[in-house]
Amino acid sequence: MPNSTPLISIIVPVYNAEDYLRYCVDSILRQSYTNLEVILVDDGAKDSSPAICDEYAAQDSRITVIHQENGGIAKAQNAGLDAARGEYIAFADNDDILDRCNIEYLLHALQNTGADMSKARWRQFGVSQLDEVAQEAQVGAEAPGAITVFEHPLAAYQTVFCKSLRLIGDKLGRNTEARYFNEANWCRLYKRELWDEIRFPEGMYAQDTAIAGKLYVRMKKVADIDVNLYNWLQRPDSVTHKKRDFSFHHDHVTAAADNFRLCLEHGVIPMRSYYTLVSEFYAEISAPNFQDSASQQQHKIDKNKVDKLTGQLPTGVRYQCAIVRRIRLMEKYVYDKKIKNMQ
Template identity: 35%
Template sequence: MKLISVIVPVYNTEKYIEKCVMSILNQTYKNLEIILIDDGSTDNSPQICDSLAEKDNRITVIHQPNGGVSSARNIGLDNTHGDYITFVDSDDYIEPNMIEFLSENIGDTNIAMCGYTSVEENGNLSPQENVTVTDGIISTDTFWNYFYTDTRIYYVTLWAKLYKSHLWNNVRFPLNTLHEDEFAVHQIISQCSKIAVSKKPLYFYLQREGSIMHTQFKTENLNAAEGMLDRCQFFFNKKEYTLAEKALSMAMYSIIKGYGILGESDKIKELYNQFRLMYRKLVFKNTSMKFKYKCGIFALNKQIFIKLKK
């Protein structure tokens, strides 16, 4: 059995961390190394992590000053030894056969993906929103087609996936960043020719009020737009102009959302200028007329675009 590394960033999740880790320890696939990165927690999470490590030698605990989830995941990646890598968030948990299922599905692909179930704090379950995929193997082109037409959480999140470890050799997350997965997905997928996909819901994604993703929209949420602009530049450099235009269109709507909530902030101005720069690079490439028209109006004047959109 190949060694699989499970990376779990931990920050103030004392209510959830034991259930999370036990769901990993109880996997039907046993050859695991579980790396818990305590990111400067101020509750009892560090003690719980250390106690769990004393009970199972597959667990390694790393304590570090608070640096954010990107820093914690980077430390985890720097300390893995497995042939494969998977991520689990410390307030989530997984079905007993998730890792075995993904390891059997990955075959000669580089990534295997499964579905998820959202869990409310009261225990109520709701399945993932509809996605196009059926169990099987898809090409990278098909992945991006689904990515830009389906519910994106299935495709963009780090969890509920098993990666061959070499994919992460030169990929790390930007520090002090929310939506860090937006910066990684294109770098990882670009290394693949085919991907194993399944809707089978084997990951449980907790929807809790205090989590980063469920707090009020703030300037840091604009990191998502930064990730999309980064993806646009990435595809532009590879001369994949259709994917670049889709990334830029998505960045546009992310900027519009931020503008509607935050107004004309310095960060909005910065992102808008980056958008206009990328548009000027792309407009004379092999891109669609719809893109040139729609994003051209936004690049000319965002207020006019928003009025027309309404």
């Protein structure tokens, strides 16, 4: 019999989030499920975030604070994983807000299906909506009516990612939306053993993409619940919205290439990895430092990598990946216009 109230570790990397951190931590401490270990990893923040973390730790024994020199989100996430004692692992970004029932519903889905990971839906919101969203999250979402369980998560991750195609799949009764998930680590609950000997690569962007395939290969089943349990803040000063330098795009090319190879090894069509690999390769040209000699040389190396990998796909599959990429690029254009203008 599984432990009905296992310890769950929630890892929160913290960096210069003084204006939003309390919203995040309060939403975690107010969870309807209370047997939590909250690990706040201060990644050398320069504002009052470290003091806020210590303040919360003094008030609630469930909180552990780790202070370290700035090393990036991957280093902070790894520090949290190394310190975690929970039977299950969850992550949250330091400016996002969890629904009050987030952990309760995700744990219920895991324990009732025997899945390796459970996931729920999320929504984006702007800075002007912080108080409104925080109040809604404190009320808690209604319990989901059903749990969808699917196998072969690596294949789902790679092939179910275009919004328009997911909508068509749902209209055809295939429940496609339930099989969609990306490489983000939040709004999920993982069995602890999935992370054994897996850590985020430090010192690079795309740290979540880089380990996505390795995680999904280990999973046999994923449970999805059709309810919004996570609120993702859209900030104009975040990495998502800033002009990106060459290394950002190159790191995504590297991560996508690793996932591409993994898919070929496991007989999975690397549709999402094709999209990321090719799109980020072309995006390197738009980087403000593309004219640097080092960037130019790396771009040539990346071109050989892209050509070699995509050349391993059968002609029909390659055309299919290219078509889906075009669809996704159109969706992304609309998405960016809407999301990046949130206030």
